[in-house]
Amino acid sequence: MSDELDNKAVEVLKRNERGGYTVPTARLYPYQWNWDSAFIALGYGSIDRARAWAELESLLEGQWDDGMVPSILFRHDDPDYFPGPAIWQTHTMKQPSPRMPTTGISQPPVFASVMHELVESGNSSDLERAERLLAPVLRWHEWFQRDRSMNGVVSTVHPWETGRDNCPDWEIGLDAVEIDDALEPYQRKDTEHADARQRPRKDQYDKFITLVKFAREREWNQRRFTDESPFLMADPGIHFILLRANRDLLRLAVMVGDTAAADRLEELIDLGEKATEHLWNNELHAFTARDMRTGRFSNGISNASFLCFYADAGSEDQRRHTLEHFARIAQLVKSHVPSWDPEADGFDSQRYWCGPVWPQMNYLISRGLCEQGYHNYAQTVRDDLCQLIEQSGFRECFDPLSGNGCLGTDFSWTAAIWLAWASPNKQELAA
Numbered sequence: 272m273s274d275e276l277d278n279k280a281v282e283v284l285k286r287n288e289r290g291g292y293t294v295p296t297a298r299l300y301p302y303q304w305n306w307d308s309a310f311i312a313l314g315y316g317s318i319d320r321a322r323a324w325a326e327l328e329s330l331l332e333g334q335w336d337d338g339m340v341p342s343i344l345f346r347h348d349d350p351d352y353f354p355g356p357a358i359w360q361t362h363t364m365k366q367p368s369p370r371m372p373t374t375g376i377s378q379p380p381v382f383a384s385v386m387h388e389l390v391e392s393g394n395s396s397d398l399e400r401a402e403r404l405l406a407p408v409l410r411w412h413e414w415f416q417r418d419r420s421m422n423g424v425v426s427t428v429h430p431w432e433t434g435r436d437n438c439p440d441w442e443i444g445l446d447a448v449e450i451d452d453a454l455e456p457y458q459r460k461d462t463e464h465a466d467a468r469q470r471p472r473k474d475q476y477d478k479f480i481t482l483v484k485f486a487r488e489r490e491w492n493q494r495r496f497t498d499e500s501p502f503l504m505a506d507p508g509i510h511f512i513l514l515r516a517n518r519d520l521l522r523l524a525v526m527v528g529d530t531a532a533a534d535r536l537e538e539l540i541d542l543g544e545k546a547t548e549h550l551w552n553n554e555l556h557a558f559t560a561r562d563m564r565t566g567r568f569s570n571g572i573s574n575a576s577f578l579c580f581y582a583d584a585g586s587e588d589q590r591r592h593t594l595e596h597f598a599r600i601a602q603l604v605k606s607h608v609p610s611w612d613p614e615a616d617g618f619d620s621q622r623y624w625c626g627p628v629w630p631q632m633n634y635l636i637s638r639g640l641c642e643q644g645y646h647n648y649a650q651t652v653r654d655d656l657c658q659l660i661e662q663s664g665f666r667e668c669f670d671p672l673s674g675n676g677c678l679g680t681d682f683s684w685t686a687a688i689w690l691a692w693a694s695p696n697k698q699e700l701a702a
């Protein structure tokens with residue numbers, strides 16, 4: 272079974288290849304996505320190293336002059352997708368001169384950690400390719416700290432930037448967003464390609480588009496967007512992924528002897544470690560999302576809360592509490608790790624980031640748990656994902672109660688995570 276699935280996974284990646292870059296899945300997501308490409312590169316790491324690096328390099332073709340690497344690169348206009356380049360309009364603005372039409376927000380920066388992973392499992396040619404990317408990736412990390420932070424805490428201006436689009440985490444932040452009266456009527460495409468009951472709601476979508484319009488009216492000046500956005504929240508996902516990415520980039524900088532980059536990365540890590548405390552929700556005893564304007568915490572625990580291990584962050588006490596939640600939630604689901612706590616308001620086992628298990632999140636969570644010595648927990652997270660894929664195929668995400676697949680089929684990051692990590696063949700190799 273696993274050999275057959277390995278072959279199918281390779282086929283999925285090849286089928287989603289569009290000449291130098293890979294789409295997450297045909298039709299529903301017809302462009303290049305940021306953290307998808309990073310995970311796709313990780314998957315290619317097991318089968319074709321040159322292709323892995325090409326995927327990473329292609330993503331940086333969309334980097335803005337200010338260092339930001341956008342969430343989507345619109346290399347062409349696909350009328351089948353909304354909201355496309357005509358809504359974002361970033362390429363028509365004077366600053367900060369994107370080289371191609373893109374969105375004006377970023378996504379969780381797993382990129383540097385994937386580079387590090389490829390170098391660790393590779394040879395000197397991998398290190399050479401990584402060395403070439405070190406400077407642009409550091410500029411991207413700098414951008415988060417400089418243009419997307421409030422009082423030193425890296426924050427986000429749009430749920431789409433977190434990659435966890437409609438997670439109930441964002442409800443308290445979205446409450447402050449008034450739907451723009453002058454919003455042009457629009458036609459969603461996602462609900463034509465996928466079951467509407469599994470996608471974000473209409474009122475959420477109106478607010479998502481309102482935020483895009485808000486930034487467009489500020490000509491995509493990112494510092495202004497952060498300062499003035501009606502939505503401004505800190506996200507444990509971006510926070511922990513960035514902290515880990517800074518640590519991995521530091522390791523690479525040391526390997527290639529770039530002391531200036533290493534010094535700067537140590538500073539960024541220090542800032543990240545200090546900011547961690549800001550995300551500790553003392554009522555829930557977990558790291559959760561937080562509204563940066565009001566200081567209010569989100570009312571639930573998401574799978575991003577469990578990334579503290581991956582970032583090697585938090586005190587012993589904070590980790591103990593987090594593990595207690597992990598064990599409690601494990602009792603409530605058939606498959607760990609649901610994207611939202613089944614006991615919190617807003618849980619919906621099939622609705623996108625309100626409950627389903629996401630392959631790439633399981634990978635990150637399990638990596639962290641394993642590195643911190645929680646091997647049994649790490650193995651559960653891996654086994655559960657393996658079973659989900661065996662049961663339902665390379666779906667976008669999975670219902671944690673039934674194990675059924677949700678939304679997109681033939682999904683690139685699911686195939687990539689399978690090849691890089693979840694396949695029993697891979698697990699035997701690692702053992």
Ligand code: GLC
Nearest residue numbers: 295300304306307434435436
């Ligand atoms: C959805 C997901 C996001 C992902 C994108 C493409 O928007 O929420 O995380 O990057 O699809 O797969």
